[in-house]
Amino acid sequence: MSLDSNCSKELMKFTQGMQVEVLTDEDGLKGAWFAATIIEPSGEDKYLIEYKTLTNDDDTEFLREDIRACNIRPCPPEIIVVDGFKVMDEVDAYYNEGWWVGVIAKVLINCNYVVNFIEYDEKITFNQADLRPHQDWLNGKWVVPSDV
Known part of the structure; x- marks a missing residue:
C-alpha cells in the first residue's frame, strides 16, 4: 500500500x-x-x-x-480470539516493533502459527499472543475484512 x-x-x-x-x-x-x-x-x-x-x-x-x-x-479495538486462528485467516503480526498484515499459512502446536507475508515473500512463526485479527479502518469505522 x-x-x-x-x-x-x-x-x-x-x-x-x-x-x-x-x-x-x-x-x-x-x-x-x-x-x-x-x-x-x-x-x-x-x-x-x-x-x-x-x-x-x-x-x-x-x-x-x-x-x-x-x-x-x-488503535483498533481488541478482538478476543477464543478458538485460535485457522489457515487463511488474515492477521496482524507484531514484528520489528510494529503490526504487519499477513495470512495464517499453517497451524502449529502450542498456539503457534506460521504467518505468510505475501508482499515480502516471507514466512515467520508466531505465538498467538503476537497476533491479532486484521481489521481495516474504513470511513471512520473498524471493519473485519470478511465484513467488507
Whole structure:
C-alpha cells in the first residue's frame, strides 16, 4: 500500500495525547503500523507524533515525526480470539516493533502459527499472543475484512 493511496479518504481529527497507530514509509518498515501518541497538530492535516517503540539513532529517546493525518488511525479495538486462528485467516503480526498484515499459512502446536507475508515473500512463526485479527479502518469505522 502506498501512503498516498491511503490519503484520499476523509480525514479524522486527532487530539493531543490520543493513542494511535501510524503507517510509515521508512525503508524496511513500509506497510507496518506502529503505536504512537499524538503530540500536537503540526500544519494542515499533519500531526507531530511520538512513537512508543521506535527510537532515535542513539536509542536515547522515542522518535518523533510529522505525519500526514491520512497515515494515522485510532488503535483498533481488541478482538478476543477464543478458538485460535485457522489457515487463511488474515492477521496482524507484531514484528520489528510494529503490526504487519499477513495470512495464517499453517497451524502449529502450542498456539503457534506460521504467518505468510505475501508482499515480502516471507514466512515467520508466531505465538498467538503476537497476533491479532486484521481489521481495516474504513470511513471512520473498524471493519473485519470478511465484513467488507
